[in-house]
Structure formats: structure tokens, C-alpha cells
Amino acid sequence: MISVESLTKRYREVTAVEDVSFRCEPGTVTGFLGPNGAGKSTTMRMICGLTPPTSGSSTVKGVPYRRISNPGRHVGVLLDAAAQHAGRTGRETLSLSAQILGVDQSRVGEMLERVRLSPKAARRRVGGYSLGMRQRLGIAQALLGDPSVLILDEPANGLDPEGIFWMRSMLRDFADRGGTVLLSSHLLLEVEAVADRFVVIAGGRIVAQGSKQELLTKPGGVIVRALDPAALQAALAQAELTARPDGQGAFAVDASPEQVGRAAAANGVILLELRQAGGGGLEELFLSLTNPAAATAPVPQEALR
Structure with a gap:
């Protein structure tokens, strides 16, 4: 479990993160979303003990990250795939990490295979890796200690479609086995496909959080x-249902799909489309919450649960 309580970070007169609170439960993937500069990375660095908060606190598995003995055996972290020694090979990088963590060297080969870095790639120096290869190596490092919590900042950057599909499957399997995942990403469709919950941050403040069903299933006919x-x-009209033309040949109706379907069937009307209004998914939610007006406007209470 990850618990964040009123985290705030100020740099002199600039407030990067203000009063951020959320929880990530075991068995779930939490998508941490926001535009560039919203405070995602700063928040994750505070959770991992790399940036001291101005106020507030966070715990991982019930204690502050810095108090976890040999944290890599409990929490897998990937915050910057570029922060790897360019002169070492991929295998050397993992081998050194295995020594530090105290895990068997057999895990090195297992992780290289799991993240699909070939033996040839593992022998290459990291300085010659593409961004996608660095991401795979960083994920392998995060998994090396067999942790129960993963904290990943933009892990899909540089991955090709096959790599993104692999990562999505891996994270879903990790959570389904009881793991806790906090995932920051700008690839909204991929986050929507894998996450159980969303935390949306804009201007350093949480603007919405909740389950996928709570945030993406909107009322409105x-x-x-x-x-x-x-x-x-x-x-x-015969069924006394209020309908508004949308200007594209369809109608917005303040009713349930069943009510509309029954009215059409009773009159022999052939329907070409019948869907919940506001079905733009995570992308629509993200854009509505993170534009400048939304960042300062009051947020509905149900979104803040």
C-alpha cells in the first residue's frame, strides 16, 4: 500500500505540490496523471524519499520509504530510465544491483528474459541503448528484488507498440497477484486500459481521483x-422524453438507454447508435480537468472521494 497525506513542496516562492493526498491499495494499478509540470514527478520523488517535503507525509507498506530496510526487496522504483551508468553493460547493471539487494545472480538472467532484453543486448553498454531499451532495463531493475510495490514514472516512454502491450500485461499481472502499482504516464489510452483507479493532478493540486467507474461513467443521458x-x-416526443439535436443527425436524450430503446422499438424506429453521453473516456476527463480553468474551478465532491 502507498499512502500520501497532505504532501506539499515549495521552492522559495514557488509551490510545486500543494496538499496532495491519495492511497494506492494492494491489488490495484493507480494511474497518476497530469500535464507536464503538474507535480507528478515531484510527488513520486517525495514518496521515494529523494525530495524532502515541505510538509505532509507519505508511507509505503505502512512506513516512510527511507525507513524500509533494503527497500529494493519491497519496492521497485523507476523514476528516470536515463539515470544508468553508460559504461556498464545491461547485464553488469543488473548484476551489481543483485549484489546490493542480496538476491541470487540467477535473477539477473530471469529479469533480462522477462523484460525481453536479448543476450546480445545484455552484453551491450547502456550508453548505446535506445530509450526503449533503457526503459526495459529500468523495469528489470525495479522487479529484481521481487517487490510487492511498484512506483514507475513514465515507464512506457520510448517503447514500441509491442513493448507497451507487454508492459501493460506485466503490470496487470503484477496487480492481479496482489501487488500495488503507482504508474505515471502521458499515454492516456494505455493507462485507461490497465489502471483500476486514477489520480489527476494539475497545478500541483489533486483535481480528481477515484475508480475508473466513478470517473469515467458520467451521468447525462x-x-x-x-x-x-x-x-x-x-x-x-410520444414517450415524453426530452431530446436535443446535436447538429450531426443524432439526439442527446435525458433518459436511460432502456427508455430510449423501448420508445424506438414501440414505434418501429431502427437505431444506428445508442450510447451513454460523455463517453469520451480518460482523454476527455483529462482535458476537462487539466485546462487552466478546471485547475482552479471547484471540483465535484464525488470526484474527490
Whole structure:
């Protein structure tokens, strides 16, 4: 578990993070989202004990990260894939980490295989790695100590589509086996595909957090489109359902999908589309919450649960 309570970080007159609180439960992937400069990396560095907070606190597995004995055996961290010794090979990098963590050297080969770095790549110096290869090596380091918590900052940067699919599957499997994952990423579709919960930060403050269902299932009726728009409008009016043309041949209706479907069926209207309104997914939510106006506007209480 990761628990963050009122974390704040100020650099003289600049407040990078202000009163940030959230929890990441075992068995879940939490997507930590926000635009560049929103405070994601600063928050993650405070959780990992690399940046001291101005106020507030955080714990990992019930204690501050700095108090965890041999933390790599409990918490896998990847904050900057470029922060690796360029002169060592990939295998040497993991071998040294294994010595520091006190794990068997057999784990080195296992992790290289797990992140799909070939024997040839493992013999190359890290300075010659692509960004995607560095990310795979960084993930291998994070997994080396067989931790129960993962804290990953933009781990998909530089990965090709196959690599992103692999990472998504790996994180889902890790969480499904009881692990806790805090994942920062700007690849919204990938986060939406793997995360159970979202924490959205903008301007250094949390603007929304909750489960995928809480944040992405929005009220507001349905969007419906028919082969004969006039007949559909008449059927909705007959059922006393309020419908508003959307200017593209469809109607926004303040009703449930069942109510609209029954009204259409009762009048023999053929539907081409019937969906929940506000179905733009995580991208729509992200843009609505992180624009400058949203960052300062009051946030609905249900989004802050």
C-alpha cells in the first residue's frame, strides 16, 4: 500500500505540490496523471524519499520509504530510465544491483528474459541503448528484488507498440497477484486500459481521483441516432422524453438507454447508435480537468472521494 497525506513542496516562492493526498491499495494499478509540470514527478520523488517535503507525509507498506530496510526487496522504483551508468553493460547493471539487494545472480538472467532484453543486448553498454531499451532495463531493475510495490514514472516512454502491450500485461499481472502499482504516464489510452483507479493532478493540486467507474461513467443521458431522424424524434416526443439535436443527425436524450430503446422499438424506429453521453473516456476527463480553468474551478465532491 502507498499512502500520501497532505504532501506539499515549495521552492522559495514557488509551490510545486500543494496538499496532495491519495492511497494506492494492494491489488490495484493507480494511474497518476497530469500535464507536464503538474507535480507528478515531484510527488513520486517525495514518496521515494529523494525530495524532502515541505510538509505532509507519505508511507509505503505502512512506513516512510527511507525507513524500509533494503527497500529494493519491497519496492521497485523507476523514476528516470536515463539515470544508468553508460559504461556498464545491461547485464553488469543488473548484476551489481543483485549484489546490493542480496538476491541470487540467477535473477539477473530471469529479469533480462522477462523484460525481453536479448543476450546480445545484455552484453551491450547502456550508453548505446535506445530509450526503449533503457526503459526495459529500468523495469528489470525495479522487479529484481521481487517487490510487492511498484512506483514507475513514465515507464512506457520510448517503447514500441509491442513493448507497451507487454508492459501493460506485466503490470496487470503484477496487480492481479496482489501487488500495488503507482504508474505515471502521458499515454492516456494505455493507462485507461490497465489502471483500476486514477489520480489527476494539475497545478500541483489533486483535481480528481477515484475508480475508473466513478470517473469515467458520467451521468447525462444518452446519445441516439436512427435511420429516420424524424421518426425517432416523434417517438421520443410520444414517450415524453426530452431530446436535443446535436447538429450531426443524432439526439442527446435525458433518459436511460432502456427508455430510449423501448420508445424506438414501440414505434418501429431502427437505431444506428445508442450510447451513454460523455463517453469520451480518460482523454476527455483529462482535458476537462487539466485546462487552466478546471485547475482552479471547484471540483465535484464525488470526484474527490
